[in-house]
Amino acid sequence: MPEGDTVRRAADRLGQALTGQRLTLVDIRWGTVGEDPIRDALVEEIVPRGKHLLHRFDTGWTLHTHLRMEGSWRIEGGGSPAAARALRRRDLRVALGTAAWTTLGLRLGEVDLVRRHDEHRLVGHLGPDVLGADWDAATALARLSGAPGTTLAAALLDQRNLAGVGTFWASEALFLQRLDPWRPVAELREEDLAALVERVHTLMVRSHALGMQSSTGHRRADRRAFVHGRARQPCRRCGTTIRVGDLGVGAHERVFFSCPVCQSG
Template identity: 35%
Template sequence: MPEGDTVWNTARVLQRALAGARLTGSDFRVPQLAATDLTGWTVRESASRGKHLLLRLTAAGASSADGTASAGQPGGGRDWTLHSHLRMDGAWRAYAPGERWAARPAHLIRVVLRSAGAVAVGYHLHELALVPTDQEESLVGHLGPDLLGPDWDPAEAVRRLAAQPDATIGEALLDRRNVAGVGSKLVTVGPSDSDLVRRGFWVEGEAVRRLAAQPDRLIGEALLDQRNLAGLGTIYTAEVLFLAGVSTLTTVGRVGDLRRVVRLARRLLWANRGRTAQVTTGDTRRGRGLWVYGRQGQPCRRCGTVIIRGQHGSEPLARLAYWCPSCQPSSE
């Protein structure tokens, strides 16, 4: 599943390809937007929020007296946001006009946006929706502090993790209610945090606060909950916990320094912006980039102990977990 850094990179690609451009055509291949035509609309910017991608646009002139249009066409004269989620298999690609598209089945295409200088194609996108920009929070307001956001607050991410002392650290990190973007599928959300988002309080302290609010939760689950911190998935959850020396079987309340865990998470995501492959060891050679993720049965790069694979949570929402039992001893 794409994690926060992958979505951030995707947003940057679309920003470079479309920002400031006037769309010359659009083709939506999903029922809810099949009648929508964005021709004449201007792309203002592309942004990521955890694992959600937000393409912000300004509509062409109003098409009726009240600024709305018929047959499913959004009204003009206001700002709109095209929201998408990549989940496990979604992707956006940008091409030059006339360039050959990636060798993917045509039936996977969900949207095509054209401008004079680029063509953006969305493959297998999920949760595709077009909403007024001032209503974005209805889609992402439940997320915790964004690890790659400009208003990141590590203290709040730590607080959310610490609130679940009996959850294992691996489970807590996977919980998007603690940190958004770690990698788990969205589950039921709590009260809206829209006021905090508007006021720019999604920073370290807020992430820590949300985590700490669930002290009995496993840390891995809490970190993967995007309502706590946005941007972590199973890869970074495993790597962050290894670097922090915390077992994924540890509950949030038993994690000695939640703030350090949150800061490590942000540091890893930040360092991997712009990369095509995640690297947490500092070694970019093939097969050497990660400490524990995907390395079950292999020796730990630090101590030689065999890496273990387990899972965060239970089926059908279980997520993979990896750890070194020596470097990450369980306190349970």
Template identity: 40%
Template sequence: MPEGDTVWYAAHRLDAALAGRVLTRADLRVPRFATADLTGRRVLGVTPRGKHLPARAEGGLTLHSHLRMDGAWRVYSAGERPHGGPARPSGHLRIRAVLGNAEFTAYGYRLPVLELLRTADESQVVGHLGPDLLGPDRDPAEAVRRLTADPARPLGEALLDQRNLAGIGNVYTSEPAFLAAVAPWLRVAALGPGVPERLVATAHRLLEADKDRPDRPTTTTRQKRERLYVYGREGRPCPRCGTPVCKAESADRVTYWCPDCRRGGQGARAER
């Protein structure tokens, strides 16, 4: 599932192509909004909120999308053929939204959430979110307060809860937990002093470093297979101690950790 950095990257590409320009083409390919006409409206901006993508237009309207597992937005120059266009009809069917102006056209692929609502009603879809680690509302103290509000909750579950911190997914759960040397299933109450603060700060640092690029490294190595500490590295040696990395799956959650590096509530210092 795309995480906060991926959504931020997509939103800013959309904002650069659409904001301040009048829509000359707007096609929403979902039954509920198929007849909605946004042409002639100026796009005011696309500002990410956690994993959500609200695009605001004149007249008090917001086009809200969420990428979930497979969604994506792609931007092309006006007149450029999109991937999955006429040459690949089956790909064309995956396009759920088209927003175009005189210079650019944005195509939304496989968007599982696409809805048009009043801007005044945006809180109905994003009002439940906690502090956005990449947003202007970033509030580390509030994020820590929410993260630790339920002491009996497993750490990984608390980190993934968007009501606590908006923008964190499986990658930014496993990697900060590894860097803090704590197990993802550890109860929040068992975290040592300063560990919640360090987890929030590390998650923000990694997201901030990766938001302007399409890939997602958390290490400094240039080797592609070593760009992440533990995520996606099941069975491969831990970069800290050499122990094979473990993996656990539950529904849409995937967690990776080193069985020897975790130290209960005691965090070990590890630099990026």
């Protein structure tokens, strides 16, 4: 699933293409979501909020999208053959374009069109955005501490605590802090929990500046992570085989990676 740094990079690219421009193309293919409120609208800004994207228009309306597991935004030249092909795709959910650029939301997991003063209904539950102007480590720490019976991994992934963290950053931060993902929050001292929060923030800020999702600082695809996605491979620190386990149940079930030695506590 795309995480906060990935979504912020998408917002940056979309903003460069659309901000300050008037739409000549609006095509929304999502249930009963209508297009009239933003047809011919001027794009004022595109704001990332955790894993969410908010396109804001001069009509007072906001297009809210969430990439979920497989979604992405592409940008093609306006009227180009590539744009024309993309507009014929069955997994296209939203297309917004100007004379110069066509932006295409593919395989999106959520699409909503709301008045700007109703944005809180969609993103008001989120905790401080790790990469946002509202980042507040103290608030994030307080929210994490408020779920003492929750495992560290589940608490980091709960967007109500801090927004933008997914399994990649949670796995990598816990590895670097030598913490067992299944350890209850209540077992950590406040200073250790604060250090975990700071580690998450530092990693994601650095990744955003690097321009790709990498906790190691390496750009090569097979060197970007310490544990995430490395099941049955040797730990980069101690050589022990990386383990993978399920975290949560039902709709919230996800796989989580860790080193059984480095993170044994």
